[in-house]
Amino acid sequence: MATPTPTLRPLSCWRTLLRHARQQKVATRSLTTYHKSVTFSKFEIPLPNAVKIPTKIKTYPPPPSPAQKFKEPLKDFTNDQLSILDPTGARSHLFSKTNPEAAKVGDILLVRLKTGDPFAGVCINIRRRGVDTGILLRNELTRVGVEMWYKIYSPNVEGIEVVQRREKRARRARLTYMRKPKHDMGSVQNIVLAYQRSRGAMAGGPAQQQKKGNKKGKGKKK
Incomplete structure (x- = not known):
């Protein structure tokens, strides 16, 4: 009887066998690691199929x-x-569009400042921009046309007065044509001085009349 000869397998066959064995080992390890046994305390009631209710996140x-x-x-x-x-x-009401007695373009305005001399001129433009609302006044000083922008809400502006109103309503929003010699009003200093005199007479009228009466009475006694 002939002795059986051992079968020889090639090296590549052993490599495939080892690879399959390694993959099976990894699969068994993954199953064992992901499988967790659920333990219940003595106060919890075990649910079927070991299902645990997740806690509610606040x-x-x-x-x-x-x-x-x-x-x-x-x-x-x-x-x-x-x-x-x-x-x-008061200043918002003075330049409000809803106010019928508001200051408009063409009026002569007097701006009093806390630091500096007052300036009077014809208002040729009113730019309404909320807090940045400003007016452009034009006057003539020493025969030279001068224009000044003033912010009506500036802390440096002490007060704004309407010296003289325009007789007819201006048909333009900006009276830039008054820069031409044909339409230029020139200096408004005389109008401002007359306005200040009338204001002073109205403010001190009764007191001045009383002083005049006292002087006349003293003269008669003499």
Whole structure:
């Protein structure tokens, strides 16, 4: 009887066998690691198929948004600044479009400053920009035309007075044509001086009359 000869396998066959064995080993390890036994305490009731109810996460509402309170932030900011710069609202009322007695282009305005000499001139432009509202006054000083921009809400502006109103309503928003020699009003200093004299007479009228009466009485006694 012939002795059986051992079968010889090539090296590549052994490599495939080892590779399959290694893959099976990794698969068994993954199954064992991912399988966890659920343990219940003595106060918990075990559910079928070992299903555990997940705990509820506590949630908080979102913080309040400033957009809900300030729907128009620019308008609110403008009103806040106006309440600081013009608490009485007199300047806003003086240049308001809804006010029938508001200052308009063509009127002669007198601007009094806290630091500096007052300036009077014909208002040839009113630029309404909220807090940056400004007026352009034109006057003639030493036979030279001078134009000055003034912010009506500036802290340096002490007061604005209407010296003389225009007889007819101006048909333009900007009276730039008054820069031409044909339409230039020239100096308004005489009109301003007459206005100041009338204001002084109205302010000190009764007192001056009383002083005059006292002087006349003293003269008669003598």
